[in-house]
Amino acid sequence: MEPLRTALTGGLACDVCGRLPHPRRLRLTVAKRLAIFPVEFALHAIVLALHPSYLIAVSALVVVTTALVIWVIEPSTMRLLRSWLHAPRTRPAAGLGALWRIRVTLDDRTGALERLTHHLTDLDANILGLHVHPLDDGVRDELVVSTPDPIDPDSLLTAIEAAGGRDAHAWPTTTLALVDGQTKALSLSARVVGDPGELPHAVAELLGARLVTDHVTLAAPLPADGTVLKIPSPWTGLFAFTRAGEPFTPAESARAHRLAELAELALTRR
Template identity: 50%
Template sequence: MTRSTGSTAASLRCDSCGQLPEPGKVRLTVANVAVMLPIELVVHAVVVQTHLSYPLKVLILALTATALVIWVAEPSVMRFLRAWLHAPALRQRKRLDTATDLWRARVLVKDSPGALKRISHQLARRGVNILSLHIHPGAQASVDEFVLAAPAGVGEQDLVRAFTAGGSPSARVWPSTALALADGQTKALSLACRVAQDPVELRYAVAELLRAEPVLAPSPTVRSFVEGSVVLKIPSPTGEPLVFSRAGEPFTAAESARAHRLSELAAAATHPTHRTF
């Protein structure tokens, strides 16, 4: 969905279909009740005063209330309470529009209660917004990947100090772009399609997925995977293993698993299994 720039609900409309995103269920329920309740009370007060039979009163109430909800209440909610219904999306949009710098961070977070909350508090004190968070679980600690929007004047060292003050024993921060906010699952599926169509793309797909560099002349002593290693080794359909490195950014077990799944896909595409049913 492509959106125009702005701070009103109209700016959230899709350029292709013109529709607004679906508002939250809680806000939508509150808005509908707020608009429908006065209508229901007025209709009930008028019909109850009549001398009609009880079944006829119930029928009139049901039909009248339903018609008023469809013709009056729902359009009124969407028209007059539109900004309030979409307030969370508007706040997120405003944060993205006003962010002067985007940063990506890889942080070691201890496996203890409130660890992530303390880090979030330190970032909030500096006016930094967390736009995206991906967690790689570990035995004693997790490796958390953040995409951050920081105001002007907040630099790399400020962010590192924020993570340190929040209790992280290790943090690395580097500049990022809006591409870091792209849907990771969509990106992974696109890379998988590339590998399935052409297994030769395996080396480049893994490098792009893990933001790593292929090692063109790897040492034969490199092991397949060691937790916390900056070198990753996976098999390839040609029989010669592929090795990737990422200076200063150790690979996680989850990243190793993703690379091996792409390797398996490349092998299946190279040597398809024929089955008869």
């Protein structure tokens, strides 16, 4: 189904957990070096052929290489090598079958979740985790469910829509998705207190979003679809995050802003 495909963040998200890759440092270093080498080789060859002054040559090499790495090479490397950079697909623990992370909007009325549970039970699906985000037009539920191996995402989404669910997305996931949300938030809070500079990365991890570094997006008004979230930076300006196909809920926005306040408080006390 189309929602399943469009939910992936710009083609970078992992096929296992639906989130952006977090590669091992050695793998990422090797990938960047392989991508940068031909560009630097060509750039040095051009500079040597033109014989500019020493200052102009050094400035050109530094500026052009830095710009290419930040805006072209690193994003392209992450996209092309995402399956190698990310951890491989893992099998869930014995007895869990296949694991899925599901996000769906339900009507905020009695029986809506029970109806969803009933339709998932018809697929022998077992709900292992549930998070509820209040919305103006209902509730956004995030579930972790286990199913027998033959169940595919289309079957899950069909059952969810039959139960009255809207804007449903489903991703294969691992047992890491079973980590308690409150525990994860507390761990990220401690990380921000220890190093306020970790704020943007902690928020991105908390929300399963991508940190935006494009200055045009940072300066632009927020889109009406809710897929971009901005929070104040304790240093200057704003941090922006995006999650394609999956709007941020008011509760998620509040959590991100609380982390920003925590980072500012930590900086003040230092």
